[in-house]
Amino acid sequence: MPEGDNVHAHAAELGERLIGTALTAVWSRGVDMRGLRGRHVTSTQAIGKNLVLAFDEGTAVRVHLGINGHWRSVARATPAQLGQAQLALVTETTTFLCKAREIEWTRARFANRSRAIARLGPDLLGDTPDLDAIVTRARQPEHAARPIGELLLNQSVAAGLGNVYKCELLFLHGLDPWTRVDAVDDDKLRAIYRDGVRWMRANVGRSRTTTADLSRGELPARGRGRFWVYGRWRRACHRCGESIRQRRQGPGLRPTYWCPRCQPSASGGPSQSASGAASI
Ligand SMILES: [Zn+2]
Numbered sequence: 001m002p003e004g005d006n007v008h009a010h011a012a013e014l015g016e017r018l019i020g021t022a023l024t025a026v027w028s029r030g031v032d033m034r035g036l037r038g039r040h041v042t043s044t045q046a047i048g049k050n051l052v053l054a055f056d057e058g059t060a061v062r063v064h065l066g067i068n069g070h071w072r073s074v075a076r077a078t079p080a081q082l083g084q085a086q087l088a089l090v091t092e093t094t095t096f097l098c099k100a101r102e103i104e105w106t107r108a109r110f111a112n113r114s115r116a117i118a119r120l121g122p123d124l125l126g127d128t129p130d131l132d133a134i135v136t137r138a139r140q141p142e143h144a145a146r147p148i149g150e151l152l153l154n155q156s157v158a159a160g161l162g163n164v165y166k167c168e169l170l171f172l173h174g175l176d177p178w179t180r181v182d183a184v185d186d187d188k189l190r191a192i193y194r195d196g197v198r199w200m201r202a203n204v205g206r207s208r209t210t211t212a213d214l215s216r217g218e219l220p221a222r223g224r225g226r227f228w229v230y231g232r233w234r235r236a237c238h239r240c241g242e243s244i245r246q247r248r249q250g251p252g253l254r255p256t257y258w259c260p261r262c263q264p265s266a267s268g269g270p271s272q273s274a275s276g277a278a279s280i
Contacts, residue, residue: 001067001068001162001163001164002049002065002066002067002069002070002162003049003160003161003162003163003164003165003200003208004046004048004049004123004124004125004159004160004161004162004200005125005160005199005200005201005203005204005205005208006065006208007046007048007049007050007051007065007160008046008125008200008204008205009204009205010046010051010071011044011045011046011051012044012204012205014041014044014051014053014071014096015041015043015044017073017094017096018041018044018053018089018091018096019040019041019042019043019044020040020041021040021041021091021092022038022039022040022091022092023036023037023038023039023040023041023089023090023091024037024038024090024091024092025037025088025090026039026087026088026089026090027082027085027087027088027090028086028087028088028103028105029085029086029087029103030086030103031103031104031105033061033087033105035057035059036055036057036059036061039055039056039057040055040056041053041054041055041056041089042054042055042056046123046125047117047120047123047126047159048120048121048123048124048155048159048160049064049065049155049159049160049162050062050063050064050116050117050120050159051063051064051065052117053089058107059105059106059107060105060106060107061087061103061104061105061106062102062103062104062105062106062114062116062117063087063098063100063102063103064100064101064102064103064116065098065099065100065101066100066101066102067101068099069098069099069100069101070098070099071096071097071098072096072097073094073095073096073097074094074095074097075093075094075095076095077090077095077097081095081097082097084097084099085097085098085099086098086099086100086103087100087103102116104116119155119156120155120156120159121133121134121137121154121155121156121157121158121159122134122158122159123158123159123160124158124159124160124161124193124196124197124200125160125197125200125201125204129158129193129197131190131193131194132190134157134158134189134190134193135186135189135190135193137156137157137158138151138157138181138189139186143157143181144180144181144182145180145181145182146180146181147177147178147179147180147181147249147250148170148175148177148178148179148180148181148184149166149167149170149177149178149249149250149256150249150250150251151181152165152166152169152170152192152196153166153250153252153254158193158196160196160200161196161200163230163254163255163256164208164227164230165196165199165200165210166254166256167227167229167230167256167257167258168199168210168227168228168229168230169192169195169196169199169210170192170258170263171228171229171258171259171262171263172195172210172228173188173191173192173195174262174263174264175188175192175263176258176260176263176264176265176266177249177256177258177263178249178265179265179266183266198214202214207226208226209226209227210226210227210228211224211225211226211227211228211238224238225238228259229244229257229258229259230257231257232244232257233245233246233255233257234246237259237261237262239259239262240259240261240262242259242260242261242262244257244258244259245257245258245259245260
């Protein structure tokens with residue numbers, strides 16, 4: 001499931017392999033990109049979960065992988081592989097195939113004004129993510145009564161977090177995912193996003209984990225698995241032994257995992273009715 005850390009790793013790898021190399025062909029489903037033939041990639045940049053490839057003739061391609069998207073490279077793509085891709089960048093030696101949710105081709109100097117980019121909050125993997133600006137965005141009135149789990153996935157508040165980090169950060173901060181945003185104080189919000197930055201930075205380019213002891217560089221923590229709650233429905237909490245719950249949350253009905261003992265509900269909210277851990 002691509003989140004900010006994966007996209008930054010993709011940007012670094014594609015940059016290493018593509019910058020300065022001429023494209024012998026470019027194919028995209030639904031967007032005519034033949035004009036990029038013979039062009040060079042000049043930069044690759046991750047912005048939240050978006051990857052922007054800039055080209056020497058002054059345009060840029062924005063890619064958002066969605067939940068199930070991915071990049072892969074092959075020496076020469078078969079028709080079947082091309083048929084499954086939304087974008088193919090071909091060099092003399094390699095074809096880079098991308099399965100994505102959104103692909104946009106735009107003037108490079110306007111890339112940062114792409115509507116999809118313009119609506120994003122600060123990128124948690126940017127050079128100096130502005131945590132105060134993120135808290136200010138989180139305090140917009142429309143978020144006050146929403147669950148904290150939905151807020152963390154809202155890319156207009158902060159860009160980069162996905163469902164895995166949502167579940168894990170809320171466990172690490174002892175918060176029920178259905179806690180209302182206005183019940184979480186500014187310091188706590190700032191701390192959650194700060195930890196999001198910390199974990200995503202640590203995980204760029206490697207197998208994602210949130211259980212490691214970062215101060216010791218231990219990856220992942222021995223005997224504990226890679227995650228505290230994500231993907232661990234009905235298994236015992238690593239910390240207290242309670243059975244991990246799972247319930248769908250938000251507009252995307254994202255499977256949300258939590259430990260009812262380590263993350264108690266303050267309000268008796270919807271998570272309390274999920275003790276049967278219904279998986280829809
Ligand atoms: Zn627990």
